[in-house]
Amino acid sequence: xxxxxxxxxxxxxxxxxxxxxxxxxxxxxxxxxxxxxxxxxxxxxxxxxxxxxxxxxxxxxxxxxxxxxxxxxxxxxxxxxxxxxxxxxxxxxxxxxxxxxxxxxxxxxxxxxxxxxxxxxxxxxxxxxxxxxxxxxxxxxxxxxxxxxxxxxxxxxxxxxxxxxxxxxxxxxxxxxxxxxxxxxxxxxxxxxxxxxxxxxxxxxxxxxxxxxxxxxxxxxxxxxxxxxxxxxxxxxxxxxxxxxxxxxxxxxxxxxxxxxxxxxxxxxxxxxxxxxxxxxxxxxxxxxxxxxxxxxxxxxxxxxx
Amino acid sequence: xxxxxxxxxxxxxxxxxxxxxxxxxxxxxxxxxxxxxxxxxxxxxxxxxxxxxxxxxxxxxxxxxxxxxxxxxxxxxxxxxxxxxxxxxxxxxxxxxxxxxxxxxxxxxxxxxxxxxxxxxxxxxxxxxxxxxxxxxxxxx
Numbered sequence: 001x002x003x004x005x006x007x008x009x010x011x012x013x014x015x016x017x018x019x020x021x022x023x024x025x026x027x028x029x030x031x032x033x034x035x036x037x038x039x040x041x042x043x044x045x046x047x048x049x050x051x052x053x054x055x056x057x058x059x060x061x062x063x064x065x066x067x068x069x070x071x072x073x074x075x076x077x078x079x080x081x082x083x084x085x086x087x088x089x090x091x092x093x094x095x096x097x098x099x100x101x102x103x104x105x106x107x108x109x110x111x112x113x114x115x116x117x118x119x120x121x122x123x124x125x126x127x128x129x130x131x132x133x134x135x136x137x138x139x140x141x142x143x144x145x146x147x148x149x150x151x152x153x154x155x156x157x158x159x160x161x162x163x164x165x166x167x168x169x170x171x172x173x174x175x176x177x178x179x180x181x182x183x184x185x186x187x188x189x190x191x192x193x194x195x196x197x198x199x200x201x202x203x204x205x206x207x208x209x210x211x212x213x214x215x216x217x218x219x220x221x222x223x224x225x226x227x228x229x230x231x232x233x234x235x236x237x238x239x240x241x242x243x244x245x246x247x248x249x250x251x252x253x254x255x256x257x258x259x260x261x262x263x264x265x266x267x268x269x270x271x272x273x274x275x276x277x278x279x280x281x282x283x284x285x286x287x288x289x290x291x292x293x294x295x296x297x298x299x300x301x302x303x304x305x306x
Numbered sequence: 307x308x309x310x311x312x313x314x315x316x317x318x319x320x321x322x323x324x325x326x327x328x329x330x331x332x333x334x335x336x337x338x339x340x341x342x343x344x345x346x347x348x349x350x351x352x353x354x355x356x357x358x359x360x361x362x363x364x365x366x367x368x369x370x371x372x373x374x375x376x377x378x379x380x381x382x383x384x385x386x387x388x389x390x391x392x393x394x395x396x397x398x399x400x401x402x403x404x405x406x407x408x409x410x411x412x413x414x415x416x417x418x419x420x421x422x423x424x425x426x427x428x429x430x431x432x433x434x435x436x437x438x439x440x441x442x443x444x445x446x447x
Binding site for chain 1: 420438
């Protein structure tokens with residue numbers, strides 16, 4: 001039985017199979033509309049999340065399956081003190097696959113050690129969020145037609161942003177990618193990403209503080225939110241905050257075929273005026289999230305369509 | 307100072323000086339009902355000073371605990387007054403319920419009744435990684 005806990009659990013070939021299946025689902029939706037008939041997905045969300053949970057539920061419904069679950073720990077037996085491993089053993093009696101979000105890091109891994117059905121990590125604290133990584137990979141491949149040979153910029157909070165860390169690690173297995181990391185000094189990527197991912201693998205990267213100086217070099221720009229409370233002092237925040245806001249003026253210097261991604265939710269780091277620019281991919285990215293989750297559910301349940 | 311040699315039992319030699327009491331506690335040697343000798347600060351050609359523990363009965367020793375606390379230790383199994391086996395311990399690849407994860411965001415801080423498992427992440431730097439949250443923990447030994 002397979003689980004998906006860490007995006008690196010999947011080989012490059014398995015990821016490609018997942019992306020191929022996602023693309024086939026997008027092209028032939030009717031073909032997949034009953035593949036999960038009679039199957040149930042349990043969404044165990046011990047902390048609230050709108051997009052991820054709804055995306056999982058929509059994915060299962062579009063496959064013809066049913067969903068059950070809870071959307072916060074308050075409405076689960078966790079309030080009575082039930083352990084994660086008891087919860088999954090019980091829910092495993094009722095559902096065929098479980099998507100779990102938990103505020104504690106490692107909770108889905110612990111669940112997978114006891115669960116009678118496949119576990120999908122739908123986010124564990126600041127640790128992993130593998131279905132977001134699969135969504136990002138599908139979006140880059142669909143927008144660029146490839147998953148290598150490009151310059152990719154990551155902008156914003158690169159220290160605490162788990163989606164950034166996961167995507168950097170996943171992309172490190174593809175050829176000829178140059179990374180430009182745009183963030184204030186306080187929010188640069190953690191040391192382990194620099195040493196274990198970039199330096200140990202001789203992957204070229206560059207750290208800059210301003211988006212303006214590099215935006216023209218980028219094929220993909222992955223935006224994240226910079227939260228005011230992450231800055232050590234107000235003066236730095238005021239000095240730097242505008243450099244992390246993408247607007248139409250900054251985009252004038254960008255390539256015609258730039259792809260702008262964002263895991264969402266957005267606050268103000270991308271001006272709403274950018275939404276109409278064809279280079280803005282983030283709403284298509286959210287849609288891709290549903291399709292890649294459909295592919296994942298099928299793979300973990302061992303289901304195929306001729 | 308003389309400590310009698312043992313007939314059947316175990317000798318833990320080349321313990322880094324000062325660590326014998328920790329080993330005594332972590333191996334739960336205080337629960338044994340046989341004689342246990344702790345010899346501290348013995349002169350050693352190899353280490354300068356070392357500690358030695360002698361356990362006067364056959365005993366299934368947890369080599370992982372020993373390797374984690376002090377990988378320099380040698381373990382001698384004594385039978386009928388003869389050394390029948392010498393074991394060199396080393397840092398174990400995996401340790402179970404020896405360390406507790408210090409990451410307050412880790413599931414092990416709230417979930418009861420589970421094994422606390424760490425895997426060796428860097429032998430040279432003696433770093434162990436929690437299998438759940440993957441936070442590194444450097445051994446202080």
